[in-house]
Amino acid sequence: MKTMPWIEWLDLDTELGEDGSVRSILRRPKPEHINHNGHVNAPVIYGVAEVAGAGAAVMAAGAAATSAYIVIRSATIEYQRPAQGGITASGKVDPSVAAxxxxxxxxxxxxxxxxxxxxxxxxxxxxxxxxFVVSMRPNRTDRG
Incomplete structure (x- = not known):
């Protein structure tokens, strides 16, 4: 997950927890990540959150994710206050759902x-x- 161009551009630190959780952290906001009010810009926040959300789904799928097509089907975000100095997104899928x-x-x-x-x-x-609703499908190339 750390070598994707999008993650590199955001300059994220990604932490994978032993419990299947994923934290994506924007610790070093670039000037292009900041809006006119001096806060982390909304689309950047969404990007950081998407890495944690999709990453948690991938972690939950385990080895089965390597042959799956994975995409965000839908997303909602509720901003409660401005993010200053960086943003951390944390996601996890319940173990029963992972199975x-x-x-x-x-x-x-x-x-x-x-x-x-x-x-x-x-x-x-x-x-x-x-x-996030993350759609996970068998990869079409694996179906023969």
Whole structure:
């Protein structure tokens, strides 16, 4: 996940938890990440959140993710306050849901996964929340 051009442009630090959680952290905002009010710009916040949300779905799928087509189907974001100095997005898929994702992908079936992502600024203040629906499908090239 760390070598994708989008993640490199954002200059994110990505942390993968042993519990399947994913944290994506914008610690070093660039001038192009900041809006006219001096806060982290909304599309940048969305990008950081998307890395955590999709990453959590990939972590939940485990080895089955390597042969899956994964895309964000829908997303909502609720900004609660401006993010100053950086942004951290944290997401995780419930272990019982992870088992179902793995089963479905291994059986050649698709699965839509709800992933909640929390947002905090550099001081740990809650700045918003996101909900992603991540679609995971068997890769068409694997179907012969």
């Amino acid at each position: 179902e994702i793995q089963r479905a992908l291994q059986a050649g079936e698709g699965q839509d996964v709800d992933v909640d992502v929390s947002l905090t600024d550099q001081d740990g203040t809650i700045t918003g929340a996101c909900k």
